[in-house]
Amino acid sequence: MSHDPQNAFFSKASANSDTHESVPIVEATYVDDEALFLSASSPKALDNAINILLTELILTFAAHGFQINWKPGKSEAMLRYRGRGAQKAAEARLHEGRTQIKLPTSADREFLNVVDVYKHVGSIASSDG
Numbered sequence: 508m509s510h511d512p513q514n515a516f517f518s519k520a521s522a523n524s525d526t527h528e529s530v531p532i533v534e535a536t537y538v539d540d541e542a543l544f545l546s547a548s549s550p551k552a553l554d555n556a557i558n559i560l561l562t563e564l565i566l567t568f569a570a571h572g573f574q575i576n577w578k579p580g581k582s583e584a585m586l587r588y589r590g591r592g593a594q595k596a597a598e599a600r601l602h603e604g605r606t607q608i609k610l611p612t613s614a615d616r617e618f619l620n621v622v623d624v625y626k627h628v629g630s631i632a633s634s635d636g
Contacts, residue, residue: 550596
């Protein structure tokens, strides 16, 4: 997966673009706990950003012989769509009655669990702020 560094994937201009150039990843940090934040101008752009991020994480870790534990409680996401198409985008994420994000490179239908509240080392983060 690659993207055009001059036209970030979350910008309105790139939402309709099919042209991308390769940009090498030059650094990857390995830590036990990591939090990533994505924001986008539309539900469609957010879905695209999520796909790019997850693909790059999986491929980068695999290239170095690492795997990410995607099980609930180990890797989880908070997801909030806003704007036109938000309800449709949220409904598209439902799988077996739960909101989940299908991992883009998973042949065996692995999912990232979506939660409203995440508790970690005495801190609580929630999707409603």
